[in-house]
Amino acid sequence: MRFMVIVKATADSEAGVMPSEELLAAMGRYNEELAEAGVMRAGEGLQPSAKGVRVKFSGDQRSVTEGPFSETKELIAGFWIFQVASLQACIEWVKRCPNPMPGESEIEIRQIFEAEDFGAEFTPELREQEARIRARIDSED
Structure with missing residues (x-):
């Protein structure tokens, strides 16, 4: 299962306050752990x-x-894409995350739709088109 892990914005992130060296180092270690476990598929911070x-x-x-x-509470400061076995596994990984913002912060988890979630409306032709698009994206990495 894939999940988008959304770091909610704060007044500081919206003001363009950059993370400290300590937080960047902690996030780097966390991202390495995610990558080594095969969980992290993508992750980026976003401009205000x-x-x-x-x-x-x-x-x-x-x-x-x-x-x-x-x-601000509706805005996104960054995200990860995780691939894990379940929502509970995703939650456990997120709970290990360093606090992404000074003070209080919030991370939202949303499951990403997979092809099988769309049912019969996602015809074989549309599935083939999706596969071509994904192959092209993957080849550009």
Whole structure:
């Protein structure tokens, strides 16, 4: 099972406060442990929302809103993609994570859809297309 592990933003991360050397070292050790265990598939920190945009869809219309965005608790400061046997295994790995922000912080875990989750609507042709896309992405790494 794959999970997106989402590090929620804080006022500090949105203000562009960079992590300390101590936190970077602790996260590096944690990421090494994840990689050695075959759990981590990806992981990155994100720039503050002030450097981002949102594209809103309404029918055929598109509108772009530039950051920053006001609801810090709804923003993402970083993420990992984990591949583990279960949600409980993912939780156990996340509980081992160094606190990603000074003070209080929160990490959200969301399971990633797999092809079999979509049922009959995900036709053989669509599955083949998905396989081609994944192969192309994997070859670019």
